[in-house]
Amino acid sequence: MKHNIILSMFVAAGLLLSSGEAVAQWRLSAIAGADINSHLVNSQFAYDYHYVPEWGYTFGVEVEYAFSDWFSLKAGLDAISKNFKMTRSGFYKNIYEAQKNTYLQLPVMASFSFGGQRLRGFLNVGPYAGVQLSRFKKGITPGVVAGYSGVMQYSDYNIRNDFSAKADNRFDAGIVAGVGIGFQVSELIGLALEVRDSQSLVSTKKTSRVVSTLDLNNTCAFLVSISFSL
Amino acid sequence: MIVTAAVLLLSSCTKDKLYLSNPNNCRYDTYTVQFQTIWGGINSCYAFWDIDGTNWDAVYSKYLPIFEGLDKQETVTDEQLLAVYDGMLGTLVDHHFNLSVVNIATKKIIDISPGIKQVARRDGYHENLQAVYGDVNPASCILKLSEDGRLSNYKNSYLNRNFAHSGIITKTEGGKDTRILLLRLDSFDIMERLDAETPEGEPKPMEAIENYLTLLADNSLKGIIIDIRSNGGGTVDDLQYVFGPMLKERYEFAQIRHKIGIGRYDYSAWSPYSVAPLSESRSGCYYDRSGIPLVVMIDMHSVSCSEVSAMLARSLPNGVILGERTFGGQGILDFDFESGFSGTFGSQSGNHYCYMASCAVSDLNGKCYEGVGITPDKEVAFNIRDWANRRDTQMEAAIDLIAGK
Numbered sequence: 001m002k003h004n005i006i007l008s009m010f011v012a013a014g015l016l017l018s019s020g021e022a023v024a025q026w027r028l029s030a031i032a033g034a035d036i037n038s039h040l041v042n043s044q045f046a047y048d049y050h051y052v053p054e055w056g057y058t059f060g061v062e063v064e065y066a067f068s069d070w071f072s073l074k075a076g077l078d079a080i081s082k083n084f085k086m087t088r089s090g091f092y093k094n095i096y097e098a099q100k101n102t103y104l105q106l107p108v109m110a111s112f113s114f115g116g117q118r119l120r121g122f123l124n125v126g127p128y129a130g131v132q133l134s135r136f137k138k139g140i141t142p143g144v145v146a147g148y149s150g151v152m153q154y155s156d157y158n159i160r161n162d163f164s165a166k167a168d169n170r171f172d173a174g175i176v177a178g179v180g181i182g183f184q185v186s187e188l189i190g191l192a193l194e195v196r197d198s199q200s201l202v203s204t205k206k207t208s209r210v211v212s213t214l215d216l217n218n219t220c221a222f223l224v225s226i227s228f229s230l
Numbered sequence: 231m232i233v234t235a236a237v238l239l240l241s242s243c244t245k246d247k248l249y250l251s252n253p254n255n256c257r258y259d260t261y262t263v264q265f266q267t268i269w270g271g272i273n274s275c276y277a278f279w280d281i282d283g284t285n286w287d288a289v290y291s292k293y294l295p296i297f298e299g300l301d302k303q304e305t306v307t308d309e310q311l312l313a314v315y316d317g318m319l320g321t322l323v324d325h326h327f328n329l330s331v332v333n334i335a336t337k338k339i340i341d342i343s344p345g346i347k348q349v350a351r352r353d354g355y356h357e358n359l360q361a362v363y364g365d366v367n368p369a370s371c372i373l374k375l376s377e378d379g380r381l382s383n384y385k386n387s388y389l390n391r392n393f394a395h396s397g398i399i400t401k402t403e404g405g406k407d408t409r410i411l412l413l414r415l416d417s418f419d420i421m422e423r424l425d426a427e428t429p430e431g432e433p434k435p436m437e438a439i440e441n442y443l444t445l446l447a448d449n450s451l452k453g454i455i456i457d458i459r460s461n462g463g464g465t466v467d468d469l470q471y472v473f474g475p476m477l478k479e480r481y482e483f484a485q486i487r488h489k490i491g492i493g494r495y496d497y498s499a500w501s502p503y504s505v506a507p508l509s510e511s512r513s514g515c516y517y518d519r520s521g522i523p524l525v526v527m528i529d530m531h532s533v534s535c536s537e538v539s540a541m542l543a544r545s546l547p548n549g550v551i552l553g554e555r556t557f558g559g560q561g562i563l564d565f566d567f568e569s570g571f572s573g574t575f576g577s578q579s580g581n582h583y584c585y586m587a588s589c590a591v592s593d594l595n596g597k598c599y600e601g602v603g604i605t606p607d608k609e610v611a612f613n614i615r616d617w618a619n620r621r622d623t624q625m626e627a628a629i630d631l632i633a634g635k
Contacts, residue, residue: 045252046274046492046571086490092569097490097498141488141498142569144562145480147470147506155501166280167495205493210290211273212247213493 025066026230027190031078032059033223039084039099039204042214048088054098056081058196058221064111074109074124079133080198082217086139094154097139099161101217105130105198107176118184123177128198130172135161167206172217174200180223190227195220248290250274250492253575253584254567261306261334265297265318268329268582275572277324277487277561277590279494281598284321286494293318306335315342323601325349325559326534330583348601349530349557356612358531359460360416366620368414368457369395374620381412385441386433393417394438398445399455403626408633409450413442413472414457418464418535420471439471443508446475446517453523453632456539457625459553463534466562473542474508476519481505483545484538485596486562486589489572503591505542525550525628528606533557540604541593551606552628558603561587 038053060078067073085098109126136159143155163170180194198219205215253271258264269290276282296314300306311333319329325345332339349355360367369392375381376397384397395414402408423435434440446454456472473481485500509516526543528536528551537560543549563585564573573588592598608631613623 041491044250044274044492048568049491049571095490137499139490139498141490141501143501143503144466144486145504145506146466146468147474147508147510149465149467157499157501159499164280164495205495208273208494209287210248211270212249215493 027064027066027072027227028230029062029064029192029225029227030060031062031076031194031223031225033057033221035081035219035221037082037084037217037219039082040214040216040218042212048090048092050087050089052085052087054083054085054100056083056100058219058223060105062107062225064227070113072111072113074107074111074126076105076107076109078105078107079103080105080130080219080221082200082219084217094140094152095142097137097141099135099137101135101204102133103130103172104133105172107198109176109178113182120182120184121180122182122192122194123179124194124196125177126175128172128174128176132163132168132170132172132204135163137161169203169206171202172200172204173202174198174216178221178223182227188229190229192223192225192227194223194225196223197221253582254577256581258581259334261297261300261311262294264331264334264581265293268331268584269293269318271575271584272322272586273494274492275489275567275575275584275586275588276322276494277489277497277572277587278322278598278600280497281590281600282321282323284323289318306333308333308336308338308340312340312342315340316344316347320344320347323558324561324586325557325601325603326561326563326585326587328585330578330585332581334581345557345559345601349603352530352555354554354611355530356614359529359612359617362614362617366617368416368459368622371617371620371622371625372397372412372414374622375399375625383441383445385438387423387435387438388429388432393419393423393435394442396438396442396445398448399629402629402633406633408629409448409452410629410632411442411445411448411451411454412457413438413455415461415468415472417461418466418468420468421465443471443475443515446519451519451522453525454519455525455527455625455628455632456543457527457628458532458536458539459527459529459624460531461533461536462531463536463559466535466538468535469505469539469542470508470511472539473505474510475515475517476524477505477507478509478516478518479507481507481542482594483542484594485592487592488589489570492571497590500592500596503538520546520548522548523550523632524548525552525631527553527624527628528556528604529554529612529624530603531557533559534561537599537604538591540606541591541599544604544607545594550608550631551604552608552631553606553610553624554612555605555609556599556603558599558601559587560591560598560604561600562589562591564588 062076107128109124113122138158178196182192250270256267387394399410426435484503576583610627
């Protein structure tokens with residue numbers, strides 16, 4: 001029974017892919033753009049921690065293998081910023097911490113395209129895995145000056161945020177989905193604009209087995225790419 | 231966005247996970263919820279999770295069934311509840327930590343202080359100097375120096391109890407002439423006493439401190455002794471009166487770190503912990519005493535601001551710490567819970583009151599001594615036999631360190 005299901009899936013996939021024009025080919029793309037990252041936190045009772053999205057960058061290279069004129073597989077190696085800022089309000093409004101986090105991300109996406117020969121829309125969707133490469137943090141935190149402890153003393157910092165094996169989870173994985181439009185400049189060269197959203201499914205921190213916590217990133221990138229047929 | 235919404239929905243439906251409520255506002259009538267409230271409050275508000283070796287999740291797994299079992303009992307004795315909480319909290323390194331909790335069955339309050347129990351297990355443990363003997367205490371030992379003709383210009387300050395003494399030690403025990411300024415503080419309560427009224431017939435609350443500042447102007451001093459043994463701490467602003475007269479400008483000697491999120495490891499970067507020179511509030515009150523030894527005396531009951539004083543003294547080129555390893559509670563307490571959603575939570579009139587540090591303190595190298603204590607540069611043990619005869623072995627060692635035997 002199990003063998004029959006697998007066989008049926010292969011046959012269906014073969015029929016599906018062969019229904020279009022046989023255009024199997026490799027393409028190599030360079031992508032670059034800006035991204036905005038939201039840090040999703042369950043603040044529970046600490047109502048005065050506000051997590052604000054911050055802009056960053058995304059760039060990388062991707063390879064694509066087209067099975068037909070409407071279906072291909074893409075794999076990438078991207079550097080992606082997942083920045084965010086924690087702010088306070090009211091009496092504590094001067095306190096904040098902005099984190100700049102850089103990840104190496106490897107998406108593998110099924111790409112579906114539609115439209116004419118030169119101008120085509122496309123939809124990418126698939127999983128990704130990644131690792132946090134570096135992080136920096138800057139902010140303002142209260143300091144203490146003995147003699148003036150009743151007066152809020154502020155201290156600013158801008159430092160590399162070292163990883164802690166006890167506290168941090170450098171591994172990242174999730175789902176990526178994007179929509180865009182491509183323009184075939186020549187037989188060999190294509191350009192594309194894409195909006196791509198990465199939703200992490202792995203907490204950025206070591207999670208407690210007991211407490212319901214959430215420290216996830218959602219990153220929306222606005223990308224320009226140039227691709228070359230190989 | 232759809233994916234994000236699905237992720238949020240899934241995470242909010244996570245089965246068997248504890249959703250943390252504000253530990254200040256919880257009402258309950260079961261031991262299980264009391265345990266979950268206290269466990270959750272400490273989980274979110276504790277300043278030392280990256281320093282503390284306690285496996286807090288394992289504590290939950292182990293103690294949840296025990297507290298659920300207490301709810302099934304007909305009654306729970308205070309001793310039984312104390313033993314359970316002692317086991318649950320016994321390894322926490324925050325040595326300010328004290329939990330006052332109401333036994334739901336008996337309505338009585340029980341107190342749990344892991345730090346006190348940890349220090350009591352140290353080799354050479356002795357009681358607080360105020361309590362070792364009824365009528366022998368730091369004040370009576372200082373008076374003995376006076377009786378022996380070794381102390382001049384003596385003043386003390388009083389407000390409900392002795393809290394400060396100052397004077398000039400003029401001779402070593404061996405009879406050698408010297409001139410050492412002594413300041414003894416039972417607690418860091420100077421700022422609280424600045425405007426206090428003088429009880430009839432008693433020394434003014436600030437008399438010993440004013441005397442210390444006057445005597446500090448003496449250029450013939452051979453050294454300074456600040457005795458803060460068995461000093462339970464107080465306001466950090468007092469450092470400006472004790473060390474500030476010897477500082478020309480603001481002096482950074484340590485670092486502090488706040489919580490900046492509800493996660494267990496959400497801590498800010500380290501920020502400066504400084505002391506302001508007294509000349510900022512009293513014009514001209516600066517005396518350069520960097521050329522003479524500054525000996526700070528500590529013992530195993532020196533805690534909080536006393537330990538911070540030891541850190542400050544150690545960072546000074548002429549500073550020496552003498553005595554015993556301190557209690558191990560240098561963290562700062564901020565009673566405004568919402569300033570960082572950290573530290574002390576609950577209410578003294580409610581079912582639980584969890585008193586603990588809001589901020590961690592480290593030296594300038596980033597080393598945190600919480601739960602361990604600060605080891606003196608010159609270790610001198612407390613001698614209970616000498617103390618019984620009003621001979622202060624540690625004080626004599628401090629005098630000899632400055633004056634020579």
